[in-house]
Amino acid sequence: MNVPFKTVPATGAKIPAIGFGTFGSDHISNDQMAQAVVLALKAGYRHIDCAQVYGNERQIGAVLGDAMAGRIEGLGPIAREDLWITGKLWNDKHAKVDVGPAFRESLQDLGLDYLDLYLVHWPFPNYHPPKCDVDARSPNARPYIHEEFMETWRELEKLVDAGLVRHIGTSNITRAKLDLLLRDCRIRPAVQEMELHPHFQQQEFVRYVQDQDIVVIGYCPLGSPNRPERDRVPTDTVDMEDPVVMEIAQAHGCHPAAVCLKWAAANGHIPIPLSTKERNIVSNLAAVCEDPLTDDEYLRLRKIDRNCRLIKGQVFLWEEAGGWEDLWDLDGTIPCPPRYVRK
Numbered sequence: 001m002n003v004p005f006k007t008v009p010a011t012g013a014k015i016p017a018i019g020f021g022t023f024g025s026d027h028i029s030n031d032q033m034a035q036a037v038v039l040a041l042k043a044g045y046r047h048i049d050c051a052q053v054y055g056n057e058r059q060i061g062a063v064l065g066d067a068m069a070g071r072i073e074g075l076g077p078i079a080r081e082d083l084w085i086t087g088k089l090w091n092d093k094h095a096k097v098d099v100g101p102a103f104r105e106s107l108q109d110l111g112l113d114y115l116d117l118y119l120v121h122w123p124f125p126n127y128h129p130p131k132c133d134v135d136a137r138s139p140n141a142r143p144y145i146h147e148e149f150m151e152t153w154r155e156l157e158k159l160v161d162a163g164l165v166r167h168i169g170t171s172n173i174t175r176a177k178l179d180l181l182l183r184d185c186r187i188r189p190a191v192q193e194m195e196l197h198p199h200f201q202q203q204e205f206v207r208y209v210q211d212q213d214i215v216v217i218g219y220c221p222l223g224s225p226n227r228p229e230r231d232r233v234p235t236d237t238v239d240m241e242d243p244v245v246m247e248i249a250q251a252h253g254c255h256p257a258a259v260c261l262k263w264a265a266a267n268g269h270i271p272i273p274l275s276t277k278e279r280n281i282v283s284n285l286a287a288v289c290e291d292p293l294t295d296d297e298y299l300r301l302r303k304i305d306r307n308c309r310l311i312k313g314q315v316f317l318w319e320e321a322g323g324w325e326d327l328w329d330l331d332g333t334i335p336c337p338p339r340y341v342r343k
């Protein structure tokens with residue numbers, strides 16, 4: 001399958017227009033995820049979305065090593081430059097002294113000598129124990145503090161200077177925070193990763209980010225149907241059961257999942273679906289490589305947005321915060337109670 005590429009405006013680099021997600025949450029073991037990455041590479045994916053907090057970089061690194069050495073049966077050796085590997089800095093490693101070591105640990109676990117992209121996973125240094133209650137609030141949690149974020153960002157810039165990472169970027173950042181970063185950075189973010197699926201399109205923000213020459217990667221592109229119970233609320237909607245998605249799937253003779261991915265491709269962003277099943281891995285890739293949506297289908301899908309954010313981030317809330325909306329600067333301002341303001 002010929003996987004299309006997008007050009008990263010910041011560098012002219014080519015990034016595969018579909019990536020493979022690797023967040024196994026509670027239900028996919030690290031070894032199962034490694035096996036899924038083998039299937040993905042065999043299917044033709046070359047863009048793998050990793051993160052230290054997913055806890056499986058060592059197992060994925062072993063697969064990448066095997067793939068580059070030509071040790072995977074039925075798959076010739078893959079050159080390093082043909083892979084696009086993304087890593088992410090977890091929230092407990094934002095301190096200036098922690099960024100470099102956390103990055104190097106990921107690099108070592110992944111068995112690589114550079115990453116294609118390194119993202120700040122969340123713009124908050126807020127750490128919570130794995131699998132903690134969704135309503136738990138860590139006493140050390142704090143809101144976004146721009147000066148602190150810039151200290152973290154400057155460490156990422158140094159990784160670019162050192163030739164250890166080709167691009168740096170943001171994840172889960174809002175327009176208000178992005179504007180501050182663009183104002184103060186030396187090296188601009190090349191990529192923003194954010195939740196995007198037909199029921200959560202963030203149209204205005206996506207256009208804004210793209211107008212800044214920043215590539216948009218969309219996570220939970222299928223609406224994360226198997227996410228854990230703790231990440232579900234009764235008002236959540238199901239993209240793949242939307243009548244318009246189902247009707248367009250029927251017209252294309254494909255699964256509704258494929259329609260979600262075709263919508264992402266037509267929308268100009270890069271989806272990073274996860275699957276553990278060979279059939280789905282292959283059909284997801286095919287969805288962005290062949291049989292695109294018509295203009296009319298794309299426009300119909302644009303109208304089914306429900307503003308349904310699935311990954312709300314409640315566990316990152318600080319003591320005085322109201323609800324999860326406080327993480328997303330919905331009125332364009334960044335909430336920061338006085339006690340957190342740096343004198």
Ligand SMILES: NC(=O)c1ccc[n+]([C@@H]2O[C@H](COP(=O)([O-])OP(=O)(O)OC[C@H]3O[C@@H](n4cnc5c(N)ncnc54)[C@H](OP(=O)(O)O)[C@@H]3O)[C@@H](O)[C@H]2O)c1
Pocket residue numbers: 020021022023024049050121171172193194218219220221222223224225226227255257258272273274275276277279280281283284311
């Ligand atoms: N930056 C961030 O903060 C952030 C946050 C969340 C996620 N992510 C990234 O985004 C990736 C994708 O998000 P996600 O895994 O939550 O959600 P997703 O890709 O929307 O959905 C994945 C689920 O959909 C099922 N699926 C896949 N293909 C299918 C198909 N063709 N038909 C039917 N079901 C299908 C999979 O089950 P099967 O295994 O049964 O196929 C899997 O459980 C993550 O893995 C991670 O890499 C990033």
